[in-house]
Amino acid sequence: MTLTVEARQHLGGFRLDASFTAEHGVTAVFGRSGSGKTSLMRVIAGLSRPDEGRVVLDGDVLLDTGQNIFVRPYRRRFGYVFQEARLFPHLSVRSNLAYGQWFSRHRSRRDEFDRVVEMLGIAPLLDRQPDALSGGEQQRVAIGRALLSAPRLLLMDEPLAALDEERKAEILPYLERLRDEAGIPIVYVSHSVAEVARLADQVVLMQEGQVAAVGDPGQVLAGRRASALDRREAGSVLSGRVESVDAVNGLATVRLRDLCLLVPDAGLAQGAAVRLHIPERDVIIATTEPVGLSALNILPGTIHAIETDGDGAVLVSLACGGNIIASRITSFSATRLELQVGQAAFAVIKSVALQR
Amino acid sequence: MAFCTPSYYPETTAEGSRHRAAAIAPQGMALDWLALSEEEWTAVRLSLKVASAAMICSLPFGIFIAYVLARGRFWGKSLLNGLVHLPLILPPVVTGFLLLVSFGRRGPIGAFLYEWFGISFSFRWTGAALACAIMGFPLMVRSIRLSIEAIDRKLEEAAGTLGASPGWVFVSVTLPLALPGIIAGMILSFAKAMGEFGATITFVSNIPGETQTLSAAIYTFTQVPGGDAGAMRLTLVAIAISFGALLASEALAQMIGRRGRQP
Numbered sequence: 001m002t003l004t005v006e007a008r009q010h011l012g013g014f015r016l017d018a019s020f021t022a023e024h025g026v027t028a029v030f031g032r033s034g035s036g037k038t039s040l041m042r043v044i045a046g047l048s049r050p051d052e053g054r055v056v057l058d059g060d061v062l063l064d065t066g067q068n069i070f071v072r073p074y075r076r077r078f079g080y081v082f083q084e085a086r087l088f089p090h091l092s093v094r095s096n097l098a099y100g101q102w103f104s105r106h107r108s109r110r111d112e113f114d115r116v117v118e119m120l121g122i123a124p125l126l127d128r129q130p131d132a133l134s135g136g137e138q139q140r141v142a143i144g145r146a147l148l149s150a151p152r153l154l155l156m157d158e159p160l161a162a163l164d165e166e167r168k169a170e171i172l173p174y175l176e177r178l179r180d181e182a183g184i185p186i187v188y189v190s191h192s193v194a195e196v197a198r199l200a201d202q203v204v205l206m207q208e209g210q211v212a213a214v215g216d217p218g219q220v221l222a223g224r225r226a227s228a229l230d231r232r233e234a235g236s237v238l239s240g241r242v243e244s245v246d247a248v249n250g251l252a253t254v255r256l257r258d259l260c261l262l263v264p265d266a267g268l269a270q271g272a273a274v275r276l277h278i279p280e281r282d283v284i285i286a287t288t289e290p291v292g293l294s295a296l297n298i299l300p301g302t303i304h305a306i307e308t309d310g311d312g313a314v315l316v317s318l319a320c321g322g323n324i325i326a327s328r329i330t331s332f333s334a335t336r337l338e339l340q341v342g343q344a345a346f347a348v349i350k351s352v353a354l355q356r
Numbered sequence: 357m358a359f360c361t362p363s364y365y366p367e368t369t370a371e372g373s374r375h376r377a378a379a380i381a382p383q384g385m386a387l388d389w390l391a392l393s394e395e396e397w398t399a400v401r402l403s404l405k406v407a408s409a410a411m412i413c414s415l416p417f418g419i420f421i422a423y424v425l426a427r428g429r430f431w432g433k434s435l436l437n438g439l440v441h442l443p444l445i446l447p448p449v450v451t452g453f454l455l456l457v458s459f460g461r462r463g464p465i466g467a468f469l470y471e472w473f474g475i476s477f478s479f480r481w482t483g484a485a486l487a488c489a490i491m492g493f494p495l496m497v498r499s500i501r502l503s504i505e506a507i508d509r510k511l512e513e514a515a516g517t518l519g520a521s522p523g524w525v526f527v528s529v530t531l532p533l534a535l536p537g538i539i540a541g542m543i544l545s546f547a548k549a550m551g552e553f554g555a556t557i558t559f560v561s562n563i564p565g566e567t568q569t570l571s572a573a574i575y576t577f578t579q580v581p582g583g584d585a586g587a588m589r590l591t592l593v594a595i596a597i598s599f600g601a602l603l604a605s606e607a608l609a610q611m612i613g614r615r616g617r618q619p
Contacts, residue, residue: 073516080517090532103519149518
């Protein structure tokens with residue numbers, strides 16, 4: 001699957017000028033509110049026409065302003081999950097789910113319906129009306145509805161933004177299952193580092209209507225582009241695999257190259273691929289190995305880089321077992337500890353801070 | 357007579373049936389004045405027929421114009437809006453006269469319709485229905501337009517991304533969501549038609565059995581000496597019908613509301 005997007009559009013004072021190519025898997029379009037993520041998604045879906053642009057999916061040209069090609073949204077077969085669920089209030093949950101199925105040319109069968117209902121855990125809701133559902137339930141139904149329209153591509157525009165943390169935690173596992181089981185390419189818009197770190201295979205970083213970076217989540221999210229990120233959320237993103245699960249203590253051991261981290265297990269299965277987001281501000285630097293500490297992860301390494309970060313803060317990157325872990329500390333403590341590049345040090349991370 | 361087999365020889369004489377009626381329902385005598393005469397029944401039936409025809413036939417046009425006014429962006433929109441509302445502001449007699457001039461047998465539209473389709477409006481109940489439909493049209497359009505304007509267009513957008521073409525979006529999302537307004541519009545149009553008098557009597561006159569509706573019949577009763585009882589009977593019928601329509605619309609609105617809101 002290859003999706004090529006180019007869009008140039010003036011929207012009042014805002015200028016959208018973005019292009020990227022998405023490959024298989026989950027492509028996260030990431031950026032602050034107002035960076036043009038949704039405008040870009042609407043262009044892909046055909047809900048708005050840019051002044052200039054092209055949208056091509058696997059050689060199928062859906063938009064080309066140069067050749068005056070514009071395929072109407074209902075002919076594109078792109079599923080769209082909106083920020084608000086947008087369920088039809090006059091239809092039951094079952095009819096909402098069947099709505100897209102009815103119009104899809106490849107009428108998906110009964111077992112497809114059952115499979116999606118099972119995957120999203122919405123079987124008990126089928127005979128209810130949409131307004132009798134909680135926000136999280138509504139969003140799950142909306143995802144199911146989009147999936148059952150047999151889309152070639154799934155566009156998800158901040159599907160979790162309107163939900164509280166608990167509801168988010170309730171839906172995220174379903175999204176992971178979706179990524180792993182449905183086999184549909186997904187373009188996922190978000191402004192949350194944690195969500196993107198967890199779901200994305202590729203990240204498109206948007207900044208003021210333009211694409212600032214494209215690439216692997218680890219690189220893009222760890223890069224010094226804090227202006228696009230929420231400082232509090234900035235951190236390292238590391239990929240690994242679950243090595244073992246300690247059900248008694250509710251902990252899982254995750255191997256990241258030559259490093260092992262203990263994280264809360266939260267339904268992790270042994271052998272599963274995971275991506276960990278380690279917030280910079282939750283990493284402590286120690287020059288000698290600390291003892292008598294509650295933190296479970298004390299990782300030996302060497303200081304790779306020290307950058308001043310403004311506001312009296314310093315960003316220290318530690319090379320630990322083939323990974324780079326970033327830590328934000330005050331420049332006062334950096335001076336006090338006399339940190340030097342190349343010096344041996346320990347990164348201390350509380351397991352609780354790695355709660356997914 | 358008493359020796360005849362009752363089942364075989366029904367009592368057919370007027371005297372016999374009156375005696376019998378009196379025996380069964382002695383109080384019937386007092387309520388006799390409530391019984392409608394054949395002519396009065398005709399007026400009631402005609403009124404219901406005219407109002408139903410006016411409501412049903414104007415509905416597709418009402419939905420179309422309401423949709424165009426709610427969603428369309430075109431030159432002359434306010435002109436169209438004004439034109440639709442005109443019957444509400446004009447004296448009904450003026451509307452009736454305009455109908456007579458244009459839809460009469462010699463009028464441009466009337467002559468065309470008669471020659472090509474054999475449809476005639478003048479002095480027929482169809483003409484009464486046309487007059488009623490036009491008088492109720494602004495009310496119907498207004499009600500439907502408001503409910504279409506209140507629909508969240510994001511839902512229609514969502515339907516489009518699920519593969520529904522604009523036509524299907526209209527049928528499967530817009531119309532059902534506008535249903536409360538459509539029903540209210542239909543009831544308003546029906547009620548207006550039941551009460552319509554000026555335009556009807558100007559356009560198709562007051563012919564018993566053909567164009568004499570309930571209102572016209574009441575008016576006729578008030579113009580003849582001793583017609584008060586007849587006018588009162590028809591007035592009670594009019595009240596009953598209007599009240600019934602009102603209750604029906606309430607019940608429908610509640611049904612739709614319940615379907616939309618509750619599990």
